Amino acid sequence: MASNLKVIFLFLWLLQRGGGNVDVQQKPPIQVALLKEGISIPCKVIFPYMPKYTKFSIFYYWINSLGQNIPICNKSESVPMPSGKENTTATVSFDHRILLENTSSTGTYYCKVKWNDIQKLGKGVFVLARGTGYVQTSYGWEILITLTVLLAALSITATALILWKRKVLCPRRNQINILRQKEETQPPSASPPPPPPVYDCLDLHHVDVYSSLENIANKPSLSPSDKTPKKQMTLEESSDILYENI
Incomplete structure (x- = not known):
């Protein structure tokens, strides 16, 4: 009897273990x-x-x-x-x-x-x-537009920097151009006064010397018979006068 109870309990334990x-x-x-x-x-x-x-x-x-x-x-x-x-x-x-x-x-x-x-x-x-799956988008046009805009912005910036640099480093050239434009727009002025005579800057005795030379040059020419003695005489006289004036 006891052995039968052990078998029954073992069977129930196996069932519980299997169910677990x-x-x-x-x-x-x-x-x-x-x-x-x-x-x-x-x-x-x-x-x-x-x-x-x-x-x-x-x-x-x-x-x-x-x-x-x-x-x-x-x-x-x-x-x-x-x-x-x-x-x-x-x-x-x-x-x-x-x-x-x-x-x-x-x-x-x-x-x-x-x-x-x-x-x-x-x-x-x-x-x-x-509703929809993953759709692979194409970024080709977006990249192209972005690069175009970036290059345009860089070009404009570089041009502005070059103009600013020229304006800062070359102000005199701009002033010269402005003055030149003003002169070109002004009406032509009257002719400048004639320069003073050459003799004005000479001393008085220098003027006498040149005056004597001019008088000698303006004397009438002599005939061939009287050319030699009169010429010598004229040169001697002119020399005396020139030394006296000096």
Whole structure:
């Protein structure tokens, strides 16, 4: 009798140990999906290979942004037990594929597994439904326009610096040009007065000398017969007069 009780308690302990190994996992916790594209709700069931746990029911549902619990579907599963795998742990995936109709399909999707006396609930997967995917934009025109604007700004700045430098370093040239323009615009003035005579800057005795030379040059020419003595005489007289004046 005592031996029979030990066998019964051992069997119940094995059942409790086997029941404690059942679990439901859902990974990854977050998914992003496009509209009109299918998405799989992960549901991985972990259980021991025992007749009691090879048959179970799976329930799929989701909770929307308003907190409403919306069922999707449910189905019964029966996993065949391989020979020689009794009391070992099995891990089987039962993913369910759905189609997102609109962006309001965003929410958390759950998988719940129920045995006769045990039920396990997964942690859920948050699914973000998007209207459009990533569109690769072309930045060719934007880069070209940016470079053009930058080059134009640099050209204008360089021109302004050159003009400013010329204005600072060459003020005299600008003044000369202004004066030249003023002179060109003014009417022609009267002719300048004639220069003073050459003799004005000479002393009085120098003027007498030049006057004597001029008188000699203005005397009438002599005849050929009287040319030689009169010429000598004139030169002597002019020499005396020149020495006297000096």
